[in-house]
Amino acid sequence: MSNFECLMPEFFDADAIRVPEKTYRIDNQGQRLYARMVGDELRAVPSVTTILREMPTPRHLIEWYCSFPTYEAAQRYVAERAEYGTFMHILFKQLLMGDVLQFDANQLAGSFQMHCESIGADCAHFDFKQHGKDLRQDLYAFVKWCADFKVKPLAMEYIVFGEKYAGAADLVCKMTISKERTEKTYQDERMFAFIPTAGTFTEEKEVTALIDFKSGRKGFHDENVLQLHALRQLWDIEQPDLKVDVIGNYGCKDYRLPIGKSEPYNYKDQSKNADLFKRWPLLVEMYHLDPIVIKDRFEFTETAQIALGSDLTQFIKKTDITQKLKEQYGSTDTETETAQADGDRENKDRGDGGKKRKGNSPEPRLF
Numbered sequence: 053m054s055n056f057e058c059l060m061p062e063f064f065d066a067d068a069i070r071v072p073e074k075t076y077r078i079d080n081q082g083q084r085l086y087a088r089m090v091g092d093e094l095r096a097v098p099s100v101t102t103i104l105r106e107m108p109t110p111r112h113l114i115e116w117y118c119s120f121p122t123y124e125a126a127q128r129y130v131a132e133r134a135e136y137g138t139f140m141h142i143l144f145k146q147l148l149m150g151d152v153l154q155f156d157a158n159q160l161a162g163s164f165q166m167h168c169e170s171i172g173a174d175c176a177h178f179d180f181k182q183h184g185k186d187l188r189q190d191l192y193a194f195v196k197w198c199a200d201f202k203v204k205p206l207a208m209e210y211i212v213f214g215e216k217y218a219g220a221a222d223l224v225c226k227m228t229i230s231k232e233r234t235e236k237t238y239q240d241e242r243m244f245a246f247i248p249t250a251g252t253f254t255e256e257k258e259v260t261a262l263i264d265f266k267s268g269r270k271g272f273h274d275e276n277v278l279q280l281h282a283l284r285q286l287w288d289i290e291q292p293d294l295k296v297d298v299i300g301n302y303g304c305k306d307y308r309l310p311i312g313k314s315e316p317y318n319y320k321d322q323s324k325n326a327d328l329f330k331r332w333p334l335l336v337e338m339y340h341l342d343p344i345v346i347k348d349r350f351e352f353t354e355t356a357q358i359a360l361g362s363d364l365t366q367f368i369k370k371t372d373i374t375q376k377l378k379e380q381y382g383s384t385d386t387e388t389e390t391a392q393a394d395g396d397r398e399n400k401d402r403g404d405g406g407k408k409r410k411g412n413s414p415e416p417r418l419f
Contacts, residue, residue, distance in 0.1 A: 055079050055349050055373050056087070058380070059220075062145050064207040068294055075211045075218070076377055081347050086211065086218035089381045094374060096344050100219035100282045104275045106335045112273065128177060135173050136183060137267035139164050140304070141222065143187065144194055144265060148205045148223070153191065157184040160191075190267075190304045193316040197302060200315070202228040206260070206294070212286035216336050219283050223263040229298065231255050259297035262287060266303040269318075276301050277322045281329040298323050346374045 056078045064072065077099075078085040084099040120126040146153060154160065161184025168175040197203070204226040211220050232254055262284055266272065280299040288295045303318035349371040358367065 055371075056377060059086075059209075059211055061210045062208040063149060063205065064210060065205075068206055069210070069224075069291060072211060073213070074381065075213060076380070078346060078373065078377075085344065085346065086213060087346075087377055088213055089378075094378055094381075095215075096346055097214065097216055097218050098339055098344070100217055100279050103217055103282075103335050103339045104278060106338045107275060107331075110273065110275075131174065132178055133267065135168055135175065135178075136164070136186075137265075139167050140187065140190055140267050141265055142167070143191060145208050147191070147194060147198070148203070148208060155188060155191065157181075157188045160184040160187040186304075189307065189316070193305065193307070194302075196315070197317045197319060201319075202226075202258075210287075212283060212290050214286045214289065216340060217282065218286070219279070221262050221283050221287060222265045223261075224287065224296070225261055225263065226258055227261045227298070228256050228258050231257075260294060261298040261300060262296045263300050263302050266301055266318075269304050269306055271318060272301045272303060272320055272322075274328055277325045277328045278332055278335075280322050281326065282332055346377075348372055 056076045059075050059077050061072055073088055076087045078087055078096065080096075084102050085096045086099060087094055087096040089095070117123065117126045120129065143153060154163075158181075161180040164183050164187065165175065165178070165180045168178065205223060206226065207221065207224040209220050209222065210224060212218060262280065264276065264280055264283070266276065280301065284296045284299050298321055300319060300321045300323070303320075305316060305318050307314075307316040351369050351371075353367055353369045355367050
């Protein structure tokens with residue numbers, strides 16, 4: 053597995069968003085770092101999720117681990133849910149891009165299995181049949197959420213980068229927030245305002261939102277709130293002309309048909325949970341107490357023969373990751389040019405006055 057990779061957004065609206073800078077994600081022996089060239093300096097910073105590990109292990113997570121017969125069993129389940137979440141993200145992005153997907157549970161299960169096998173995941177124990185059913189539920193719920201909030205994507209998997217941390221925003225979009233009003237509450241908030249109707253009415257407002265997807269079915273936790281506020285802070289710095297109004301978590305949910313009064317998804321606006329974000333600067337400073345060092349990569353060479361007395365240095369290859377990254381930056385700006393071209397192409401694909409992207413795939417697909 054490569055120690056670093058160049059990241060560009062899955063999609064971005066070049067009319068509304070600045071062209072992203074070339075950014076690399078580094079697997080730094082268990083730590084996830086992001087790197088960019090700032091002047092002549094290669095700046096590497098931790099991911100938001102890496103910094104969140106500085107938090108004490110929450111009680112709910114300890115209790116959850118204790119519900120398994122062994123630690124290894126819990127770790128296997130964590131790995132399985134992580135792969136499910138990755139595949140769910142892929143399908144959600146395809147829907148947001150306008151693609152038509154298969155809605156058959158067996159086909160979804162088979163496609164998920166192909167995905168896991170293609171990346172070398174240890175998936176022999178996965179219950180793919182149940183995952184196919186869950187994916188079908190999750191696709192229906194996500195399409196309903198997009199319809200309920202009139203979601204219009206602006207960017208997906210967009211990397212935001214700051215002086216001390218960085219991260220990827222799952223979705224930045226325009227969405228419509230509906231709020232039930234009564235004549236009394238309307239007057240309380242807007243003194244002497246014109247009341248459009250007597251009694252109760254619905255007020256709608258389109259906002260710019262940053263959404264983070266979670267595949268878990270048990271709601272959201274403090275670390276999810278911190279992650280959203282941290283990403284929002286960086287986004288507003290990088291995109292001052294398109295600041296975020298709302299941050300929210302979208303999550304999956306077990307439900308039965310027919311759909312009743314409750315929605316088949318979990319969605320929570322986390323914008324008002326700003327008090328939790330007071331912890332964030334402390335977590336960042338704790339992480340940065342030790343200097344960030346991009347570690348070199350060591351691997352065995354393909355030397356054919358070895359014997360007692362051999363020069364052992366010939367069997368180990370050292371790669372200076374920092375130097376390799378600098379060379380990648382200096383060699384070409386193809387990735388950035390490609391991102392600009394892709395953004396332009398997406399805009400040409402848009403219909404309805406540039407407000408809605410048309411799907412690329414007339415046929416149902418999974419990948």
